[in-house]
Amino acid sequence: MTHTDDTTAALVALAEAHGIASSYWSFFGDRVEVPAPTLRAILTAMGVDASTEEAVEAAIADREDRPWRSLLPPSLVIRQGGGDLIAHVLDAHDIALSVGLEDGSWRDLEIPAQHPSSRSVDGTTVWRVTVPLPADLPLGWHTVHARQWSRDGGPEQTATMVLAVTPTRLAPPPSRPGNAGRAWGLMAQLYSVRSRASWGMGDFADLGDLAAIAGGRGADFLLINPLHAAEVTPRIEPSPYLPATRRFFAPLYVRPDDIREAAYLSPDRRAAVATARERVTAMDTDPERIDRDAVWLAKREALEVIFAAPRSPGREASLEAFTAREGRPLTDFALWCALEEHFAATLAAGEERPAEAWDIASPLVARLRDELSERVAFFVWLQWICEEQVARAQREATEAGMRIGIMHDLAVGVHTKGSDAWSLRDTYAPGILVGAPPDMYNQQGQNWTQPPWLPDALAANAYAPLRDMIRSLLRHAGALRIDHIIGFFRLWWIPAGLGPAAGTYVRYDHEAMIGVLALEAHRAGAVVIGEDLGLVEPWVRDYLAARGILGTSVLWFEHENGGPTPPEHYRQALLATVNTHDLPPTAGYLAGEHVALRARLGLLTRSVEDERADAVAERDAMLAALRDRGLLPADADEQEIVEALHVHLAASPSWLLGVALVDAVGERRVQNQPGTDREYPNWQVPLADAAGAAVLIDDLPRNPRFRSLADAVDTALRTP
Known part of the structure; x- marks a missing residue:
């Protein structure tokens, strides 16, 4: 395969700047040149306009200037033992940097006196400052705080950055005595x-x-x-x-029978759980195929019965703590589950899922988050049960x-x-x-x-x-x-x-x-x-x-x-x-x-x-x-x-x-x-x-x- 006529050197440079390989070695040992339509499609997916040669040139310039426009990058991951933090500051400005550690303590960073490199960005000179990070920073997720102020009374600027300090090497796996580390x-x-x-x-x-x-x-x-x-x-x-x-x-x-509340169900509710299980028990000895749909329909019926049962104060507190720890990602996932059920029902009734439903930030989804709150709570509870059983x-x-x-x-x-x-x-x-x-x-x-x-x-x-x-x-x-x-x-x-x-x-x-x-x-x-x-x-x-x-x-x-x-x-x-x-x-x-x-x-x-x-x-x-x-x-x-x-x-x-x-x-x-x-x-x-x-x-x-x-x-x- 060779590059097509519209694969220019600029397009190749733009792709490579975004980590897109313009060529690669195949499994069979051949050098493959990636065609322009593939490069353009991937750049578009990255939010980069590569539709014309002019757009490509502008995108190259933007890629080069982008890091210089931010006081701090959004995040930095380093190995324990030190590393360098890159900040970009305006000429004739001072800057102060500190690290807020996970344990609540603070460490001030020493700013080098010399700024060896600069660049003109949007008509303004910006200086690149390389700041050595202390070698004794502990492992963990920390926050870097930057404060930049003007000596001539201009507005102060601040920025924060997540700093992850990671281990250089993980320990070998454990083993039993006599296995020589295996x-x-x-x-x-x-x-x-x-x-x-x-x-x-x-x-x-x-x-x-x-x-x-x-x-x-x-x-x-x-x-x-x-x-x-x-x-x-x-x-x-x-x-x-x-x-x-x-x-x-x-x-x-989930094994419904293993949920604590299942042991305290009333006789009629216990019978409902048993009836649900009876529909799928014959599958346990079927050597041909697993039927996930049938299993889930039976389990869901039983799990809804158990979910409706009262929980002790201690169990309720445990569920609340789990929900708080997992936060918005958990409730968003539970909402997605509830929406899947909701729109499966509307589809069965002949109604299509509206396009707005695919946008988590849409007014429709916000309304349904309230309307389906009981189902959201059910799916949150299910994740708590999953964690207990795992x-x-x-x-x-x-x-x-x-x-x-x-x-x-x-x-x-x-x-x-x-x-x-x-x-x-x-x-x-x-x-x-x-x-x-x-x-x-x-x-x-x-x-x-x-x-x-x-x-x-x-x-x-x-x-x-x-x-x-x-x-x-x-x-x-x-x-x-x-x-x-x-x-x-x-x-x-x-x-x-x-x-x-x-x-x-x-x-x-x-x-x-x-x-x-x-x-x-x-x-x-x-x-x-x-x-x-x-x-x-x-x-x-x-x-x-x-x-x-x-x-x-x-x-x-x-x-x-x-x-x-x-x-x-x-x-x-x-x-x-x-x-x-x-x-x-x-x-x-x-x-x-x-x-x-x-x-x-x-x-x-x-x-x-x-x-x-x-x-x-x-x-x-x-x-x-x-x-x-x-x-x-x-x-x-x-x-x-x-x-x-x-x-x-x-x-x-x-x-x-x-x-x-x-x-x-x-x-x-x-x-x-x-x-x-x-x-x-x-x-x-x-x-x-x-x-x-x-x-x-x-x-x-x-x-x-x-x-x-x-x-x-x-x-x-x-x-x-």
Whole structure:
């Protein structure tokens, strides 16, 4: 691909100044030049006029002058140990700077006598002042106050700036005695893991039980799919990676029976709850598909009954404290839920949702906030219940011996019409979706149908959306996996209406974003794992390791000298796994299901024969490596091969080893097939065994295959 005729040097310069890549290296090693329509569309989404050459030149000048027009930038993120603050002051003016620390104390900053650089902006000379920040500033969120006054009696100017002081490096993950600083854990799709007490899908109570079972067998963490909130009206999006919000939990996972007030219901109300549950209990043993819509309709009916029950003064005080702590973001999310219900009802009555409803600041939304206050209160209450049940699951995990406990998963983004995109609209790029360029496994590229954050808007909001999201997830967890952590560095932006291959990368301030992540993780005492698969510049992995953020490796993706990478060559700061949720479980992968499924769905760009031949060669090379190490007898069956692969991986120096629950019970079906939507039941496959029978948590402690794999991994990890 070459630049089109209207891709001028000025347009390229403007794009690069806004972090937009005008060219990039593809997965296949080709240099790709980004066409002008893509650059212009992305600039437009950033609020930059690039429609004409004159507009481009004016935008370049504005980009250069913009920082000089502000006394202080809106925010600054530094590492502990010092850094520089840049202020811009008018000639013949004095300035005073001080830092208000989180603990309420103040520190005055020393202003250098010399101002080495200046610039004429809007006809006025502006001086750039570089102010060294003290090396002993504590970790935390602080505020810089600036005061500028004129010696000739002119008006005084003031400004404030958020200052985040972040840790240079996070501590390594904890482990049990005798494990030489290493730990293993279970990985599961929570919705798929049910018990006899579930309501048709896995829930927060099942989460605690599964953690206790795994902890009892030596596991130190339980990695689960994102539990972000989705829609509250059918059709509920099945993908946990396409949520309505990433800050709040999905009430779909609440166990109604575990709410304290449920125990004190009157007989008729208790019967109403039981009746609601009876509609979905048969789904607990259905091995074919999870029906989120049916589950939510039953749970919502029961939850409304429990919500209406009186609460004790202590419980009411706890709810009020939670509501006050979470503030306006919580009530905005609850309002979005109430509006979704309201407009679903009007749509059923033949009325369209008015355009004004998509604007959170509109008079219509203000009116409905009052009219729907009871439903808003219901959804606020649900988040309080979610937090209680998540906290209980983490306690059960650590009480079972887990050193880390629950490991949450953070999705890349949110739904275009979800709560976050609605309430934080100014922080998202309009008319843009994110995804991934073509690669070997997704040869047509990927469109994840999610709007990206605007880099400048994040900085202008002092990274509060990121901070609050991380803080909420880690309040009752020991670790956080960041899906596609490369999005903290650059994201693949796709202008609406174009295919994934027509996008390009947009850079983010990774030093600031990783700093905010590290600060919140440090405060929570949590481990952070970044999913750094795919197209990753080598320096990024080095950077993450230097900050104490673990990377990710999948056995089937690691190759060296034409064969499987020896486990001894894996990185130390790593979560190593045999498979991933975007591939079939190991039993299915060994059988070539990843080729057969993509062939059935028309996702291959090569012949089925070529793909199958490559898969067989890959499998045979891996089995040969296992035999060379004496891990596999010549007549090994499927279960023995799965265990040998995990024992093989345990020979790596990697700090964390993940074991997929599907591998521990013999499941063969993939949870998610990238590149599909309705063609495959993505994120709707219940946990089943090799025979296709549903596997319940109640039976897991006695499951021979589960026990055997857990014991094999635990033993291998403890063996010198």
